[in-house]
Amino acid sequence: MSHLDIKRTLIYGLAAAIPIFYFRYRQKKVQGTIPALVESKGPISGPFSSLYFLWHATDVLAKGYHMDRSGIFQGTQMDYTITPEVVMNPYHGVAIRASLTRNLGRRFPEVRDEIVHAFDDVLALEDNEWKLVQVLPAILQVIARTSNRLFVGLPLCREQEYLDLNINFATDVNIRGQIIHLLPHFLKPILGPILSPRRSALRRMLKFLGPTLDARLEKENQYGPDWPERPARYQRPDLVAPRLRGQLSGDPFFSRGRVADGHKTLTSALYDLTAYPSHIVPMREEAERVVAQEGWTKAALGNMHKVDSFLRESQRLTGLSPVSMGRKVVAKDGFTFSDGMTLPHGATVMVPSGAMQLDEDIYPQAEVFDGFRFSRMREALPRDDAAGEGEGPSLFNRHMVSTAPDHLVFGHGRHACPGRFFAATELKAMLAHILINYDIKAETEGVRPPDTILVLYKTPSRTGKIWIRKRARGSNDKNGA
Numbered sequence: 001m002s003h004l005d006i007k008r009t010l011i012y013g014l015a016a017a018i019p020i021f022y023f024r025y026r027q028k029k030v031q032g033t034i035p036a037l038v039e040s041k042g043p044i045s046g047p048f049s050s051l052y053f054l055w056h057a058t059d060v061l062a063k064g065y066h067m068d069r070s071g072i073f074q075g076t077q078m079d080y081t082i083t084p085e086v087v088m089n090p091y092h093g094v095a096i097r098a099s100l101t102r103n104l105g106r107r108f109p110e111v112r113d114e115i116v117h118a119f120d121d122v123l124a125l126e127d128n129e130w131k132l133v134q135v136l137p138a139i140l141q142v143i144a145r146t147s148n149r150l151f152v153g154l155p156l157c158r159e160q161e162y163l164d165l166n167i168n169f170a171t172d173v174n175i176r177g178q179i180i181h182l183l184p185h186f187l188k189p190i191l192g193p194i195l196s197p198r199r200s201a202l203r204r205m206l207k208f209l210g211p212t213l214d215a216r217l218e219k220e221n222q223y224g225p226d227w228p229e230r231p232a233r234y235q236r237p238d239l240v241a242p243r244l245r246g247q248l249s250g251d252p253f254f255s256r257g258r259v260a261d262g263h264k265t266l267t268s269a270l271y272d273l274t275a276y277p278s279h280i281v282p283m284r285e286e287a288e289r290v291v292a293q294e295g296w297t298k299a300a301l302g303n304m305h306k307v308d309s310f311l312r313e314s315q316r317l318t319g320l321s322p323v324s325m326g327r328k329v330v331a332k333d334g335f336t337f338s339d340g341m342t343l344p345h346g347a348t349v350m351v352p353s354g355a356m357q358l359d360e361d362i363y364p365q366a367e368v369f370d371g372f373r374f375s376r377m378r379e380a381l382p383r384d385d386a387a388g389e390g391e392g393p394s395l396f397n398r399h400m401v402s403t404a405p406d407h408l409v410f411g412h413g414r415h416a417c418p419g420r421f422f423a424a425t426e427l428k429a430m431l432a433h434i435l436i437n438y439d440i441k442a443e444t445e446g447v448r449p450p451d452t453i454l455v456l457y458k459t460p461s462r463t464g465k466i467w468i469r470k471r472a473r474g475s476n477d478k479n480g481a
């Protein structure tokens, strides 16, 4: 065990021990009938029910949902872990929408180029030999490279030390975030900064991004915001600018941990694909047909309805959290719902999205993986709704990026994930690339590597493997293998 591993183990051990003794859900008194996630009454039963929740959050939430389908629960306080300004300041959303999403079509060739090279390098397949590949770490590398091709460009997006820093931070921030989240309130200011990976990650990140930031700062000081070669806001994703507006003390990265959900989503989808291989050929045919007709463009991805549907179904069934839409009441006078239910200032609520997405009344045969569930629904819609532009049912128009009250993998409403258009483009392009260029099959036929669930966070197996080989052009047997 390396020095780093020992340090990490000690930190996690300490942090895990503390909540065992002190952990309580701080329930606010709520007028109305919103149920609490965990009944934490009494000095003994309280901590035990809280601990039970750590490992059985999904079951507790499903039970709660079926007892009360109002759809919201009181949660614990939702202080995020990186810095308050990252939570309160909407610059992430603005940068993503204004710079990243709007430029996706124009910059898609770079995404495509990086996907091709990254899969080649990471899989390192010989001729057409089958290779058993550990899925999650491989996909993590591919996604980190592809995303960073847009965020920071070549050559930095292929610099392994820089990629490792991104990858470790994203993983660390989720684990440590969960731990800090469980600490009793009075310990957070003391242990939070020690447990947070923010400072050390920022220091190391500045080694790579520092020179760019310094050069930009100097130019802005010299010429003001409109210096001649400044990357035009709508021409290049300008992720540096927000940092120059005094945010440097905060999150060193473009976005919080959820950016890291992309690799889990694709890993999960690949486990589903190999566990339910009858989906391979129809999706492969669709992808090949669309690419033959339109080439590799972002618009072409929009016509891969089966690929889109498969990813949405995979997210529905194996979504990464049993809850979504965590909200905290910030209004001093509290918040009153249209039915009169009132929440006081500081109360937090969340929606049991996992249980809702398994509700038979919403999704017939909800427990069954049906990869083309949503493409069939889209085909059944009137034309304008299928395009996602009509009224009524188009609110829930079944695209991977469509959010709806009963499909919350990207949240919903004003704070719905602004990165989902980018994530969906990247993930669809990767899945289509895999389908067209590789044969894949499960390590053990019909077996899907099990997910791990801790508190409110689900991760597809880190050690799960699948067989993969380069595809001989023209081969298209029944299982795609």
Ligand code: HEM
Pocket (backbone or CB within 6 Å): 092, 093, 096, 255, 256, 258, 259, 260, 261, 262, 265, 320, 324, 325, 326, 408, 409, 410, 411, 412, 413, 414, 415, 416, 417, 418, 419, 420, 422, 423
């Ligand atoms: C498959 C991948 C992803 C999943 C499943 C995911 C999921 C989510 C969810 C559930 C939320 C909370 C929404 C709500 O509370 O209503 C969220 C918020 C957010 N996501 Fe994503 N996300 C993904 C990828 C990304 C990417 C790639 C980016 C950045 C490029 C990103 C940036 C953000 C930001 C900035 C927020 C906070 C939005 C706000 O508070 O207004 N996400 N994401």
